Amino acid sequence: MPLGPRQMPASRSPVPGEPPAPVKTMAPIKVHGITGSPPVRAVLLTCKALGVDYEFHLVNTLRGDHKTPEFLKLNPLHTVPVIEDGDFVLCDSHAIVTYLADKTGSDKWYPKDAQKRAVVDQRLHFDNAILFTRVRDILEPVLYFGEPTFRSESVKDLEKALVLLDAVLGDNDFVAGSEPTVADCCCIASVSTMLGLVPRLPVPERVAAWVKRCEKTLPSYKEVNVPGVKGIAKLARNVWLRRAYGAYLGVEKRLSAALGRARTRR
Numbered sequence: 467m468p469l470g471p472r473q474m475p476a477s478r479s480p481v482p483g484e485p486p487a488p489v490k491t492m493a494p495i496k497v498h499g500i501t502g503s504p505p506v507r508a509v510l511l512t513c514k515a516l517g518v519d520y521e522f523h524l525v526n527t528l529r530g531d532h533k534t535p536e537f538l539k540l541n542p543l544h545t546v547p548v549i550e551d552g553d554f555v556l557c558d559s560h561a562i563v564t565y566l567a568d569k570t571g572s573d574k575w576y577p578k579d580a581q582k583r584a585v586v587d588q589r590l591h592f593d594n595a596i597l598f599t600r601v602r603d604i605l606e607p608v609l610y611f612g613e614p615t616f617r618s619e620s621v622k623d624l625e626k627a628l629v630l631l632d633a634v635l636g637d638n639d640f641v642a643g644s645e646p647t648v649a650d651c652c653c654i655a656s657v658s659t660m661l662g663l664v665p666r667l668p669v670p671e672r673v674a675a676w677v678k679r680c681e682k683t684l685p686s687y688k689e690v691n692v693p694g695v696k697g698i699a700k701l702a703r704n705v706w707l708r709r710a711y712g713a714y715l716g717v718e719k720r721l722s723a724a725l726g727r728a729r730t731r732r
Contacts, residue, residue: 493552495549496521497509497510499524500525500528500546503527504656505546505547505655507655507690507691507694508651508652510691511655511686512575514689515572516567516570516572518570520549525546532544560591563648564587574647575648576647577647582643586649589647593653593656596630597631604664621667627660628657628660639679640680650684654680658695663699
């Protein structure tokens with residue numbers, strides 16, 4: 467069922483003496499992914515910001531849905547998100563958000579000015595190389611490789627990433643300037659996940675203020691982003707608990723067996 471509003475924003479502010487820029491609309495797209503994934507939520511936030519209707523198709527990566535023959539036809543890299551816009555298929559959240567902004571003609575969320583756009587692009591690369599990479603590095607060992615808890619060095623890497631984000635923000639309200647862009651949709655999806663996974667993570671003051679601005683400014687933030695953050699944090703904790711309980715039972719069994727042997731020897 468389409469979830470986004472149908473009214474599209476104007477692509478740019480009208481210039482005196484010129485007619486307003488035409489409003490561009492898109493048919494609903496298909497978004498394949500799982501809401502625990504920050505890149506998937508970045509695309510959903512962007513859809514809401516641009517007014518793009520979408521149909522969400524769950525791809526449960528923990529169950530291996532991304533390795534099925536059907537999904538691999540869409541994306542041989544077996545990653546989410548993936549979108550279908552008619553016959554056009556595109557993967558990678560950063561490519562997707564800029565494609566959607568270009569297609570809808572949104573100057574607000576992805577500026578046409580070459581220098582302003584270059585700054586937004588750089589922030590998207592910053593999210594890809596630094597912010598999201600740190601989230602992936604802390605989660606994958608727990609979710610996929612059987613580690614019982616987060617690695618301490620991975621938690622420290624989250625702290626370092628937030629310090630870098632603080633420097634990137636400087637005195638700006640948003641990551642690429644005074645107004646939100648698609649780069650904020652991507653960066654906040656990653657950062658909110660960090661804070662959900664490690665609630666006591668030290669957060670620089672400017673980063674904390676930016677998070678609050680994103681919560682208030684990005685359309686449908688609570689609807690689109692918050693449930694996914696809570697879900698992935700809960701999942702990580704449940705994995706810890708199951709493995710910790712299993713380890714506890716293993717220790718108990720070994721101790722019981724050892725005590726039994728000791729009693730027999732007596």
